Amino acid sequence: MPPTAPPMADVPSEPRAINGLRIRRFHGVVTAGRPRPQPRMALAGRRRHSVDRYGSSTGAAMTDDVLQGYADAAPGLIPRFEAISPALLYRPVNDLLPTIPSRIADIGAGTGRDAAWLAGQGHRVLAVEPVDELRLAGMVLHEAVPIQWLDDRLPDLVQMQGSFDLLLLSAVWQHLDDRERQCAMRRLRQLTAPAGLVIISLRHGPGAPGRRIHVAAPEDAVRMAEAEGFVTVRQKQADSMQPGNRAAGVSWTWLAFGLG
Numbered sequence: 001m002p003p004t005a006p007p008m009a010d011v012p013s014e015p016r017a018i019n020g021l022r023i024r025r026f027h028g029v030v031t032a033g034r035p036r037p038q039p040r041m042a043l044a045g046r047r048r049h050s051v052d053r054y055g056s057s058t059g060a061a062m063t064d065d066v067l068q069g070y071a072d073a074a075p076g077l078i079p080r081f082e083a084i085s086p087a088l089l090y091r092p093v094n095d096l097l098p099t100i101p102s103r104i105a106d107i108g109a110g111t112g113r114d115a116a117w118l119a120g121q122g123h124r125v126l127a128v129e130p131v132d133e134l135r136l137a138g139m140v141l142h143e144a145v146p147i148q149w150l151d152d153r154l155p156d157l158v159q160m161q162g163s164f165d166l167l168l169l170s171a172v173w174q175h176l177d178d179r180e181r182q183c184a185m186r187r188l189r190q191l192t193a194p195a196g197l198v199i200i201s202l203r204h205g206p207g208a209p210g211r212r213i214h215v216a217a218p219e220d221a222v223r224m225a226e227a228e229g230f231v232t233v234r235q236k237q238a239d240s241m242q243p244g245n246r247a248a249g250v251s252w253t254w255l256a257f258g259l260g
């Protein structure tokens with residue numbers, strides 16, 4: 001069973017350490033950080049790379065770079081993620097969300113905002129998040145609701161087991177390249193229950209510095225999904241929920257794929 005967070009101390013501003021991370025709650029705000037005295041530096045060709053926890057200095061480790069980017073930005077991202085209303089975010093697919101208790105996996109769950117929202121509605125939710133800084137903060141922030149947490153990552157999701165009525169990938173597909181997307185789609189098919197659904201949001205427009213994204217064309221995702229036996233049941237455009245991203249020209253396509 002993946003770990004759940006130990007109970008939060010009653011004294012709100014006292015820092016707690018989980019897996020070497022300092023988790024603090026201060027006036028209702030949770031931050032998670034790893035003390036990093038001096039990052040090691042490695043030379044690779046003419047470029048210098050910071051070699052860190054997720055890190056590798058080779059181009060083959062692009063996923064690691066993205067995860068390190070999220071880890072580095074976690075103190076600012078945690079409150080930003082938590083400020084988004086899941087009810088508004090999921091409006092483009094709201095009518096497709098299960099209304100009876102279901103088994104749901106939120107992959108690339110961030111702080112577990114959506115996982116907590118769904119668990120609060122009586123669903124059994126697995127939140128899959130590979131970045132410690134986000135996952136551990138989420139465990140603390142949402143300890144009042146029963147979420148199962150898992151440290152695993154796309155495209156292979158090697159730890160993840162089971163069969164899910166709904167798999168959610170909100171704002172993560174843009175970090176995969178085409179080869180990874182194909183592999184991920186195959187894995188999602190294996191994890192989808194017979195009458196299950198996969199919901200994916202695709203980001204369009206600029207990415208954030210340090211968190212590389214790839215162009216995510218809806219027609220490519222549809223083609224990959226249908227090649228795995230899914231049927232496309234929704235394709236809908238949406239503006240960004242975050243004012244800064246909206247101003248920068250970020251928009252989204254919501255896709256839903258069903259079986260049978």
Ligand SMILES: C[S@@+](CC[C@H](N)C(=O)[O-])C[C@H]1O[C@@H](n2cnc3c(N)ncnc32)[C@H](O)[C@@H]1O
Binds near residue numbers: 063081129169172
């Ligand atoms: C933009 S955030 C979205 C978080 C959350 N789903 C939300 O809507 O607020 C992208 C999330 O995907 C995670 N992520 C990035 N690459 C991933 C991968 N290869 N596998 C799983 N999660 C990944 C990041 O750590 C981050 O939590």
